[in-house]
Amino acid sequence: MSDKKAEPYIKFRCKDVRVHYGQNEALHGIDIEIPDNGVTAFIGPSGCGKSTFLRVFNRMNDTIEGARVSGSILMDGEDIYDKNLDPVLLRARVGMVFQKPNPFPKSIYDNVAYGPKIHGLTTSKAEMDHLVEKSLKRAGLWAEVKDRLKSPGTGLSGGQQQRLVIARAIAVSPEVILMDEPASALDPIATAKLEALIDELKERYCIVIVTHSMAQAARISDKTAFFHMGDLVEFGPTEMIFTNPGNSRTQDYITGRTG
């Protein structure tokens, strides 16, 4: 799809994105272009609007009472806030993984099969079995759970649950995976596994990840965006942001002087 040498393919093009919660403006006009096939990291101090901005891409802000989004957000050149666009279909294309693993109170199998079932992606039991297996394999969980697919997903460890949730998102074959602090509830080993997984997934998916760990952002992301108090302060290749930030606020934040 995208040629490494040429301009990378742009997945999302955002212009003057503002989000209001009631009277309160949480994002003050964000312009950003998120590339396809790669990891984009959002960093910034608590409350600066990272999660809010992440939820713009799959219209999860629609489910919050009082939240309003304005500006233009184009995905593959198409306005995702168009009146004729069904947010339910958008969310099948843009998956999301939350901070706290949230498997449904169902079996491991049913957790993964949930999305494909509601979107009618398979026509037979065998096809579904195959899809579940493929998704679990891709999420790096298959080996650990293949003998207990019928046991509840809530019975897995935190790290396993997080990978289960990723498998669940992958199963509906999204183009984008949004992750909001996916490792914050995990121990270092589970985090390392998750990072390895993200490294693999970025070949196929456009990944946007919010993280509070500078080291993690540096390890896994290709581009980094630094947010501060509802503004996008700086956006560029991760290497550049971490070695040679153009803005003093970025510098202060990544060296630990603020936030």
Place this chain on the structure above:
Amino acid sequence: MNSIVAYILMLLIISVIAGFAFNFTAAQKRITLYKGVDVKSERVYHSQSGYHGYLTAWLIGISGFLIFLGGLFLRPDTGGLIFNTVWIGVLILTAASITYLCNQRIRPEFRARTHVERLVIGALIVLSAIAVFTTLGIILSLLFESLRFFDKVPFTEFLFGTQWSPQMALRADQAGQSGSFGAVPIFAGTFLIMLIAMAIAGPIGLMIAVYLSEYASKRVRAYVKPAIEILAGIPTVVYGFFALLTVGPTIRNLAEGFGFSVPTQSAISAGVVMGVMIIPLISSLSDDVINSVPQNLRDGSYALGATKSETMKKVIFAGALPGIIGAFLLAISRAIGETMIVVMAAGRAANLTGNPFEAVTTVTVQIVALLTGDQEFDSPKTLAAFALGLVLFVITLILNVIALTIVRKYRERYD
């Protein structure tokens, strides 16, 4: 004559307050002095001044109450000035000596707080023991009276007999009426009405809960929820005459329009009204359960592209089901134990029928019928009420235990 009781109680309260105030201030003074003497020993008094006061108050309260009870018990019928004087004297003397003794103990090493805490715990234990023993007493008396009943009527006849006509011969020379105590028609009637009530309240209550917790805006919820809960506050006797005077005749007239004849008192009118009565029970319990399903499960489902109703049906119900079952069981046990509506609206005929348009009778109705009017206390007719009560109690107890276990298990799952 009874004014002495009031005086004694007043005196008791006054001495408790006085004892507290006296030793509280004394302790305060001593602690302040102590601090002044030795600046380093700022907190060497084990207990703060309040606890010295509380200890005095508790001790006076307990012993004073015992003196009060003892006096009531020993008091001669004629009362008497001497007795009253001694009574008051003992009380005052006890209060004074307790205050004095406690005052002597206001020292740094005295653990007044520990003692107060022990007394409080002891009082709580005694109070809960009273509640437990009262319940136990009721159960035991149910059990013993039932056993007396089963002396006269075989257990199997009671449980499996299909004929219920508890009229006994009033005089020994009256012949022909021996009474029969087969409780099956009564349980069948109870069950039938419960089914009708649940068929109404189950779906409606659940729909209300779903609407309120997932679809209603905050404003609507703020009005609708209390409005529904008003239903729960209507006295059951009002439901009863509503069933008898409004619902019953309406059903009868409707049925006549179709060419049936239905009595005014029928299983269906009692069941429908009872259903309305338990709607708020089901809706507010289910609403709580649905609300306690964590928001992040909903988010997870929406983020996969599920609609609201898909999320409701497939995720939230899966999580809330045990709690909803618990709510239903509680509602069933409420329906079975409900008395007033069925007394007024269901009739008294012990028909063994599955037809909701006939009059039936329930366990609670029969208990009322057996015990109202002039009764001989040890005839099988009266004792049968205890047997029915026992069965009713056992059934609702089992239902409640199951329901509460399910609800608790469910609660633990998410926190």
